[in-house]
Amino acid sequence: MSLQRQLCAFLRARAQGPGWARAKATVATTVPGRLKSLEELPGPSVLRCLYWYLLRGYLLHMHDLQGSSPSRRGGAAEGAAQSDARAPCRDGERWHRLRQVLNRRMLKPTEAMLYAGTLNAVTSDLLGRLEAKRRGSPSGQGLGDVASLLYRFALEGIASILFETRIGCLEPQVPPETQRFIDAIGCMFRDSVFVTALPAWTRPLLPFWDRYLRSWDTIFAFGKQLIDRRMEELAAQQERGQEASGYLSYLLACGHLTPTQVYGSVAELLLAGVDTTSNTLSWALYHLARDPQAQANLHREVTGVVGGQVPDVPHLAQMPLLKAIIKETLRLYPVVQVNSRVAVEKDIIVGGYLFPKGTLISFAHFTLSRDERSFPEPERFLPQRWLRAGAAPHHPFSSIPFGYGIRGCVGRRIAELEMHLALARVSGGVRPHIHLW
């Protein structure tokens, strides 16, 4: 059996079985004969990878290389799933405690839904900006650079959840300190590619490392300032005998986190929650703009459910096409192209290969979710493949853009809520025959 098919067999067993233990046993006991070593795993050499990354310029387009080595691809996916143990990194116990605290107010669907009002208020501002852009365009129809507006929308959304305050990203004139923060995030992400890829001895010689650190300083300083300001407000509220609400109040009051952990967690959430949702929304709108029929169908679904009202969580449950559009967008453009695990607890066996304890194993989302065996015509944007009526069966692990298991995306519920609300309101208000840009 090929490694790919072995992977599918494993994943199928995993999906059908009662838990990890049975799934792992299935893999281990169905592998016949001698186990092969990592060195026998087919795939490009280190030199070849360097050639593609550095000389052929794929460093900034790594997803395009993902499909070029199918055998490694299978091993990577299975390994990623296998290594999802309770303590998935050296600092596992500490991380796990922190993560349990974050999960409580982020991942529990009932808790995440409480942010709908906040996100709807931010979405109203987004619609206001879109309308202003449309009115200001020479044709009275164009929207110009929607992607950067969506970036500011996502930043405003997550900041208003975390800090319970607005930071002005959607104001016509973004406040200078917010703009510095936005620029620092962009700069940090750009430089992170070079900082990760280049050896440490190049740091004093090239501009990336210093600039990268300066960006982080700006990001932390901005977050710390907002947290400190909110802490003062909370203290004043407490003195007045008022009850505090909101995510930050929860983190501070839960008693399980040190101030450093609160600063760190908030900065991480703030960063992870911006380009992820905004890029997904940009791609969804791009495809809708190219497909008037899909636009019309979505418009009909949304207006049929909410009429002229602002959608709320119960409405979203009646909008399968809306959800399918986001799923299909994430299948085609999984914002996190690769995520990895180090199996710290034990060796793992995948498709006849032995991966020793400590091996870094990567899950190549981009390639897996464009595999034609799971998704016929994989390059096409076909939201109906996620609807019960138009669905061809596909494996539940064939597209997992939020990762999987206890280390999966902590912001998933908030991300989905934000994207669903924004898309519902944008498409509910846009006349379907108008191209979005």
Ligand code: HEM
């Ligand atoms: C389209 C939206 C998003 C996608 C596709 C996405 C995807 C992911 C993926 C693939 C991971 C790694 C999971 C794993 O290793 O199994 C991750 C981790 C994470 N995400 Fe998201 N994410 C999104 C939005 C958000 C938002 C809105 C937030 C914050 C509110 C967020 C916060 C985080 C954090 C903090 C982690 C690290 C979790 C940990 O290591 O414990 N994400 N995300």
